Amino acid sequence: xxxIIYIEKEKFHDVALEYREKGYDFLRSLxxxxxxxxxxxxxxxxxxxxxxxxxxxxxxxxxxxxxxxxSVADIWKGAEFNEREVYDYFGIQFIGHPDxxxxxxxxxxxxxxxxxxxxxxxxxxxxxNEETSNATQYIEVLPDGSVIKHRDLLFxxxxxxxxxxxxxxxxxxxxxxxxxxxxxxxxxxxxxxGYIHRGIEKMCESLTYPQTLALTDRLDYLGAHQxxxxxxxxIEKAMGIEVSERVQYIRTIMDELQRIDSHLLFYSCACMxxxxxxxxxxxxxxxxxxxxxxxxxxxxxxxxNYNTIGGVQADIAPDFVPKVKEFIKYLRPTLKEYHxxxxxxxxxxxxxxxxxxxxxxxAISFGATGGTGRASGWACDVxxxxxxxxxxxxxxxxxxxxxxxxxxxxxxxxKEIEQSLNIIEQLIDNIPEGEIQAKLxxxxxxxxxxxxxxxxxxxxxxxxxxxxxxxKYPYRLKFRSTGLPLVSAMNTLCRDAKIADLIAIGASxxxxxxxxDR
Amino acid sequence: xxxxxxEYLEEMVRELRKEGTNVIIGSLDEMINWGRGNSxxxxxxxxxxxxxxxxxxxxxxxDFARFxxxxxxxxxxxxxxxMVAGTITHKMAPxxxxxxDQMADPKYVIAVGGCAICGGPFKKSYHVVxxxxxILPVDVFIPGCPPRPEALLYGMIQLQKKVKAQKFFGDVNRxxxxxx
Numbered sequence: 001x002x003x004i005i006y007i008e009k010e011k012f013h014d015v016a017l018e019y020r021e022k023g024y025d026f027l028r029s030l031x032x033x034x035x036x037x038x039x040x041x042x043x044x045x046x047x048x049x050x051x052x053x054x055x056x057x058x059x060x061x062x063x064x065x066x067x068x069x070x071s072v073a074d075i076w077k078g079a080e081f082n083e084r085e086v087y088d089y090f091g092i093q094f095i096g097h098p099d100x101x102x103x104x105x106x107x108x109x110x111x112x113x114x115x116x117x118x119x120x121x122x123x124x125x126x127x128x129n130e131e132t133s134n135a136t137q138y139i140e141v142l143p144d145g146s147v148i149k150h151r152d153l154l155f156x157x158x159x160x161x162x163x164x165x166x167x168x169x170x171x172x173x174x175x176x177x178x179x180x181x182x183x184x185x186x187x188x189x190x191x192x193x194g195y196i197h198r199g200i201e202k203m204c205e206s207l208t209y210p211q212t213l214a215l216t217d218r219l220d221y222l223g224a225h226q227x228x229x230x231x232x233x234x235i236e237k238a239m240g241i242e243v244s245e246r247v248q249y250i251r252t253i254m255d256e257l258q259r260i261d262s263h264l265l266f267y268s269c270a271c272m273x274x275x276x277x278x279x280x281x282x283x284x285x286x287x288x289x290x291x292x293x294x295x296x297x298x299x300x301x302x303x304x305n306y307n308t309i310g311g312v313q314a315d316i317a318p319d320f321v322p323k324v325k326e327f328i329k330y331l332r333p334t335l336k337e338y339h340x341x342x343x344x345x346x347x348x349x350x351x352x353x354x355x356x357x358x359x360x361x362x363a364i365s366f367g368a369t370g371g372t373g374r375a376s377g378w379a380c381d382v383x384x385x386x387x388x389x390x391x392x393x394x395x396x397x398x399x400x401x402x403x404x405x406x407x408x409x410x411x412x413x414x415k416e417i418e419q420s421l422n423i424i425e426q427l428i429d430n431i432p433e434g435e436i437q438a439k440l441x442x443x444x445x446x447x448x449x450x451x452x453x454x455x456x457x458x459x460x461x462x463x464x465x466x467x468x469x470x471x472k473y474p475y476r477l478k479f480r481s482t483g484l485p486l487v488s489a490m491n492t493l494c495r496d497a498k499i500a501d502l503i504a505i506g507a508s509x510x511x512x513x514x515x516x517d518r
Numbered sequence: 519x520x521x522x523x524x525e526y527l528e529e530m531v532r533e534l535r536k537e538g539t540n541v542i543i544g545s546l547d548e549m550i551n552w553g554r555g556n557s558x559x560x561x562x563x564x565x566x567x568x569x570x571x572x573x574x575x576x577x578x579x580x581d582f583a584r585f586x587x588x589x590x591x592x593x594x595x596x597x598x599x600x601m602v603a604g605t606i607t608h609k610m611a612p613x614x615x616x617x618x619d620q621m622a623d624p625k626y627v628i629a630v631g632g633c634a635i636c637g638g639p640f641k642k643s644y645h646v647v648x649x650x651x652x653i654l655p656v657d658v659f660i661p662g663c664p665p666r667p668e669a670l671l672y673g674m675i676q677l678q679k680k681v682k683a684q685k686f687f688g689d690v691n692r693x694x695x696x697x698x
Contacts, residue, residue, distance in 0.1 A: 106609055113644045120644050129612045166613055169562045169592045195610045196565050199643035221567040284577030302570055302664055514566045
């Protein structure tokens with residue numbers, strides 16, 4: 001159970017600024033919550049980078065008709081997209097936010113879906129094409145307390161704006177960018193999300209805890225195992241369930257296999273985007289070997305549904321250990337081949353070195369964790385910051401580059417494959433005996449309170465925020481997306497880059513769109 | 519699992535042509551459909567999880583080039599077939615319809631996975647279309663969450679059979695009433 005500090009909404013901006021000055025640079029998560037009678041509000045999770053201390057703040061407003069809160073987008077850049085998400089879900093308007101628009105839903109959407117009193121019949125399927133509006137709004141509060149809305153334009157009328165996506169092979173899914181160009185140089189980029197917004201968080205509020213697990217696998221399907229691990233960990237933490245050593249080891253090995261799987265797919269797709277089709281086939285050939293291992297134990301290739309609350313679904317297959325060892329032996333020399341085929345290539349180096357630089361300050365401010373953050377010199381690995389499962393028992397190196405360009409982001413992921421192999425190697429021979437499933441009551445109820453748990457997903461910190469009122473169902477379940485901060489950083493990354501570099505940058509930050517939109 | 523009634527499309531064609539077909543048109547039909555059926559160009563379209571399995575069948579192990587699907591097109595104007603791999607949301611639905619409208623006739627649709635068939639695990643969501651059949655005519659459904667690559671290939675081969683059973687020149691069967 002977390003200790004939440006309540007701050008009045010008028011003072012919130014000043015208090016937040018104080019915390020930032022004290023060293024709380026990293027906004028881990030920003031969650032909107034509808035507390036019904038008690039008001040609408042936001043919960044902020046902050047972390048001090050130097051001391052690894054965490055603090056949770058909350059603020060709320062009682063006005064349901066026209067709710068306003070102070071924006072912190074000028075303090076943490078990552079808050080910009082998150083506040084737009086909260087506006088989209090709950091209708092809370094943030095004063096001082098530069099771009100107060102909906103993030104996921106259509107402009108003509110009626111109502112706010114995550115409010116408890118939302119009526120689903122208000123929004124039937126609309127088959128009319130969505131008009132892309134160029135207008136945005138900026139809300140200001142005057143000294144006498146009255147609120148005024150300014151209308152603003154995203155792009156000036158004489159700017160040359162082109163549209164990329166949602167149907168574009170290099171956006172890795174249904175993401176859409178509007179890009180303002182001057183010649184070939186990108187001046188501004190506006191990301192449109194929501195083309196695969198599935199409303200998972202709202203659905204979870206009417207599902208029992210074991211049922212919610214199935215949806216996490218489908219968020220970021222290249223981190224299916226890690227996502228489910230995070231939710232299971234959060235529920236276990238809340239209920240005080242101890243999972244056995246054996247389960248911890250199995251989960252860790254599976255997480256690392258999943259990470260290798262994801263990074264191999266990253267390699268394949270990044271190469272394909274940069275024009276190297278052979279490398280795509282190489283990556284997929286080796287990825288199939290991991291999927292075989294997964295399938296032998298879990299029965300699923302892509303989506304495994306393996307973790308459960310208090311354990312795992314089934315014990316590891318008899319041939320799991322030898323197969324994994326064989327795979328480790330196979331992949332090490334193959335990685336060298338990858339580097340020979342692609343990394344040393346002069347065209348690849350020319351297109352990625354010095355392109356799309358993200359500074360360390362920006363990476364922290366956006367909350368761009370994972371390979372992207374580590375390529376910018378920010379040691380943000382959750383496995384090191386807050387060890388979980390069996391990560392405190394293994395030796396591994398956290399790969400950190402300082403260049404912050406596309407090449408560094410690429411190299412971080414390639415080196416992480418080696419580290420993942422090291423981790424698996426240390427664990428695979430020592431899986432202890434024990435229960436694979438803790439004894440639980442048939443109906444799982446989580447005690448009242450709020451909880452947060454995070455794992456290192458394939459592409460950054462994947463967090464779960466859970467607020468329970470003691471029922472069979474969660475009151476509010478929020479997933480800290482690994483991809484949303486990466487997309488919010490795209491405008492900074494692409495500014496003054498060439499339009500062709502957008503493809504290289506998009507490939508190197510490695511987002512998965514269903515994870516952004518949730 | 520054994521797939522039952524594997525040959526039903528061929529049986530249907532045999533039944534329809536029992537009374538014989540036009541010598542010239544019939545043979546031309548057969549030839550053109552052989553060509554069309556074996557070179558279906560899919561649109562590169564994927565929204566979520568099923569898209570990754572779709573990529574898998576493009577890679578070496580499953581290799582859809584064996585059946586003539588390897589020319590994936592990024593533009594709908596050059597594609598014959600759209601594989602709707604993944605969830606379709608309310609915001610995406612008009613876009614998908616527009617993609618379909620931009621494709622040149624004859625065109626085919628395969629619905630891949632639970633989400634595209636009926637909404638799948640997200641059926642009760644406020645933002646998910648419960649089955650793409652509400653917005654597009656679907657030729658083949660491939661169930662699964664996500665379907666295995668073998669299932670995807672089986673579904674695509676079923677589509678080939680369907681293409682081969684079509685009458686390219688639009689002739690009606692002799693036994694049928696021509697007014698219909």
